[in-house]
Amino acid sequence: MSELVELTVSESLKKLRNKEISAVELTQAYINKMQDNAKYNAYVTLNEEKALEQAKEADKRYQNGTNRPLEGIALGIKDLFCTKGLRTTACSHIIDNFIPQYESTVTQNLLDDGAVFLGKLNLDEFAMGGSNETSYFGPVVNPWSKETKLVAGGSSGGSAAAVAAKMCAAATGTDTGGSIREPAAFCGVTGIKPTYGRCSRYGIIAFASSLDQAGPICKDVADCALLLNSMAGYDAKDSTSSKVEVPDFSAFLGKDIKGLKVGIPNEYRIDGMNEEIVTYWDKAAEILKNAGAEIVSISLPHTKYALPTYYVIAPAEASSNLSRYDGVRYGNRVDGNGLDELYTNSRTSGFGKEVKRRILIGTYVLSAGYYDAYYLKAQKVRQLIKNDFDKAFEKCDVILTPTSPIEPFAIGDKKMLENPINMYLNDVFTVSVNLAGLPAMSLPIGLSKNGLPLGMQLIGKPFDEGTVFKTAYQLERGANFVRM
């Protein structure tokens, strides 16, 4: 039965439709794996009983022919998506007892397509982090770890680890500055952050509203297409969701990329980058070239401002978005003498260090006297970064970069913890994509000499996930990465 968890979503669907396997046995196989691999700390809330019920329902539907696109596929859900009746915590103490009475649009879409939910996945507290170490429930352990326990990346560390360790067929993630792509790269799995507006943000606990976007983390590119087909779509409940039609992403898989122009940004060859990663980058370009693509050199001159811009805008929005966690209506409440003390006590004990740091940064950059110098300026630079991409896309159809400048590092790494800037630097290749609202995918390209997975990123034009998919499919085939 254990080989069932090796199947991709597309393979599983085929077997389910052919009635070679049942949804219940498939779900049970994943539940067994979740128990075997509990040491990775990928799940924070389990939904096993309900999952088996859902699987039973799925089997009925396969029997009577009313099966839906993802019928019986067992998923893990990042604990940032509100799930009706199932505890949703954002991995923060401040709402660690919160049970939503509503379902996020994305998870509702998945449920409507027949998916089974195994449980809720670990993440950095409120998605603020790049290593999953800020989670109130402790860090996720990268399944690729050898002697030393390594980080799974963040913030969707639980999602990436669970997919890598076969604790679910696929998972949902969210990406504000790289939170799908970086953990996908660290765990040797594939994840896509679609164009801003593709997936509804309704019911996803907000970190930075203008940057947050949901997407899937899967075993391969084809699974990402299947999942995104279900997750994406206009939603009247999210005013920033887009009415642009959602194509069938699976239709792009295997399409020819002859003549496709792949851009390599000059500015991404930064100092101190892991040499192996540079080598793999060249290799990836070579694979695409062999598949018929043309490699072009492009310039994204404002790249160096992307991190500071991101670390002004994201905390600014976060400081406001997290104001609602005040202990008054739900969540952690520590009474005090009067309202101000109630706030102070509830928030002081409820939020972790990194979240507090970002609330402080955000509050500061929005303050009278600093707004123009920080927030307003960052918005202007954000526009310049967008313009950079617009210009680059006049020369190319898709952009190829590494996902992260480094390989997975040890949990509790001193250098990272001593100075948060070192941690922030890991986002250098991913944040500008969020600032510009573009779609981007990370997929594994190979292993480092330490035997750890490394990822490549493909960035597309707005609402052109199709090109990302067809390029990624070719790159995946050429890289021939062996999953864990």
Add this chain to the structure above:
Amino acid sequence: MAEYIITTEKGKWEVICGLEIHCQIISKSKIFSGASTEFGDDVNENVSFVDAGMPGMLPTLNEECVHQAVKTGLGLNAVINKYSQFSRKNYFYADLPQGYQITQFEYPIVGEGAIDVDLSDGTSKTIRIERMHIEQDAAKSIHDMSPTKSFIDLNRAGVGLMEIVTKPDFRSPEEAGAFLKKLRSIVRYLGTCDGNMDEGSMRCDASISVRPLGSDELRPRAEVKNVNSVKFVMQAIEYEAKRQVELYEKGETIEQQTRQFDSVNGVTKFMRKKEFSDDYRYFPEPDLPPLILTDEFINKVKSELVELPDAKKARFVKDLGLTTYDATVICENKETADFFEKAAKGHDAKKVANWLMGDFFAMLNEKKKELKDSPVTAENLGALVELITTNVINGKTAKDVFAIMAETGENPEKIVEEKGLKQVTDTGAIEKLIDDLLATAADNVAAYRGGKVGLFGWFVGQVMKQSQGKANPQVVNELLKKKLG
């Protein structure tokens, strides 16, 4: 303009005042959620997950509120901004579930406008509007249910508000009062706000400062918050201006500050210094795209506009011959104006206006009834006036008929018919009454003819009495004059 100058032994002072008015938008649901805006439902009943600031919830703009705001903007003769933007105003309070209020800051939906107000000395003045923006209301804190706890009712959280900001154009309490009444009248005409200040659906802040008469300096102002009646706003301005003058004349200075109005004692009280006020950290609301209005939309709203008080008033004066005063009173309230127009249709409008403002309102007052519940319909009031103008009944009988109408709701023709109250205009019948009277009252006839002309009224009264009030007084007068010589 009626000058309002504070004169003391030491000098003369002028008042400078501007107003900010919050008007609750009339709409079925809240401005950023689908929850009902029904007033008076059980506490915390009309609350959506959005209103309660639950995790992951997002605002969506209610188009009805935008429609109402544009309508109001047009009613204020103001510029409608085709581009506007929502911002977050961040502060912590227990009645603010999100920890921020969604409002408009840099780019309001309505720009500059102006409305004219009429003053008691017969002049009028133009008050300039600085801007109007839309935003969400906070919840309601209830502090008097427990000695140690406060309670929150989220029903009001997220109800749409229009905040109207005037230029500092007021120079007297009277001007401010007249403006508020006019504004209330306009929003009620438009049906965009019910204007009930005592229920809090219209709330006013007044910024007040004084300066020596003739100077053009601007001195620090005091902002008096949340005053809840027109009268109190006028009192607050009067009190606050005098207070400031006294301080200045004592050689003291005034710092910019926030005050509250104590309506029991008619005074303003210190709340906080402005310099310690919160930093609201405004920034554009990332959950809502900018609000773009098309010409098509604005024109559609324009085409739905009702006739506003000023236009109606002018028409009543010009076409119906009302005095400016009568027209002003009648047009202040749309229901009254509509009632009047219905009653006056095809009848003597001036007479209808007199009846409406006289006996009719007195009757409503006495019966403690609203116009819409009046036992006398507009049609019947018009019919009554018609009976008078066509001499079917005289004025005195009309009052009796009206009293019956007020009791029974019956139409006046029927009452006159049934009670036989028709005026006697038949000269023969009246002549006979006069002849009988002159024959029996020879003494008085002689006295009158001897020069006691004051007796004429007595003769008229006697004839009217004999006719049981139904004789046409004009005919009686004429015939008596003739017969008495």
